[in-house]
Amino acid sequence: MPPLSSYGDLERPPLRPEALNRGLVRDGNLWREVRVVEQTRSTNADLVAAARTGAPQGLVLVAEWQTAGRGRLDRAWTAPPRAGLTFSLLLRPVAVPAAALPWLPLLVGVSVARATARLAEVVLGVKWPNDVLAGDQKLCGVLAERVETPAGVAVVVGVGLNVTTRADELPTPAATSLALRGATTTDRDPLLRACLREVAGWYAAWQAAGGDATACGLRTEYVRACTTLGRSVRVQLPNGDAVAGSARDIDSAGHLVVVTDQGEVALGAGDVVHVR
Numbered sequence: 001m002p003p004l005s006s007y008g009d010l011e012r013p014p015l016r017p018e019a020l021n022r023g024l025v026r027d028g029n030l031w032r033e034v035r036v037v038e039q040t041r042s043t044n045a046d047l048v049a050a051a052r053t054g055a056p057q058g059l060v061l062v063a064e065w066q067t068a069g070r071g072r073l074d075r076a077w078t079a080p081p082r083a084g085l086t087f088s089l090l091l092r093p094v095a096v097p098a099a100a101l102p103w104l105p106l107l108v109g110v111s112v113a114r115a116t117a118r119l120a121e122v123v124l125g126v127k128w129p130n131d132v133l134a135g136d137q138k139l140c141g142v143l144a145e146r147v148e149t150p151a152g153v154a155v156v157v158g159v160g161l162n163v164t165t166r167a168d169e170l171p172t173p174a175a176t177s178l179a180l181r182g183a184t185t186t187d188r189d190p191l192l193r194a195c196l197r198e199v200a201g202w203y204a205a206w207q208a209a210g211g212d213a214t215a216c217g218l219r220t221e222y223v224r225a226c227t228t229l230g231r232s233v234r235v236q237l238p239n240g241d242a243v244a245g246s247a248r249d250i251d252s253a254g255h256l257v258v259v260t261d262q263g264e265v266a267l268g269a270g271d272v273v274h275v276r
Helices: 017-024 043-052 103-120 188-208 219-225
Strands: 031-038 061-066 084-091 125-127 131-134 138-148 154-162 232-237 243-249 256-260 263-267 272-273
Touching: 017 031, 017 061, 017 188, 031 232, 043 061, 043 084, 043 125, 043 154, 043 256, 084 188, 103 125, 103 131, 103 138, 103 154, 103 219, 103 272, 154 188, 219 243, 232 256, 243 263
Parallel strands: 031 061
Antiparallel strands: 061 084, 084 154, 125 131, 131 138, 138 154, 232 243, 232 272, 243 256, 256 263
């Protein structure tokens, strides 16, 4: 496909990087720069490379078109140009112990759900660990990657939010977009600003609490938003095993607590299917 033109699809206008930076970047804020590129293979891969060469915390990379995006479990993630928000965040949570880092993708997932629901006036929830759902359809995915760098541990968190994606453009019937859900706005600029402000607020509270998701209220907010809890689930584990039971809780480490026929088990990773 040829390089994008800023005027190639009037129904999908380009983002306005100058306005985004004016609204988000200032002294004392988390975000240092919002960088918008026409296209790249993967915003996560680009920020992982930047982290290894010393890029600071607070760099946001947004792609109008991502040609080789990845989701959780290394699945391909694709979307038409400018049909969604595809961005990655570079974070360096130096005040947080390593054991608390798995909360970061959950923090970003619930932040995106809260901000988007508020601005677009749609009912959203979070499927553990960090998929944003509208009903039982996936609206947004989150992927976090830990990076060891000379300056310490960094975490790159990628987000893919379907905004104006049409039904015939979706990769699966299990997915949806804000436009298809009747959102009151599909303007990507205010949606991105709202998401980044929400992430920054929860990230500051979580860091101030030393990564304690219970103390800062993050765990309570996540449990409130999590549509997995109270449902019968089947969880495919990374090693190929599966766990079936009833999802009961999210523990202090961010693990999903499932009640099985053999007792309770706390799962730190896995692909959840809501059975009912």
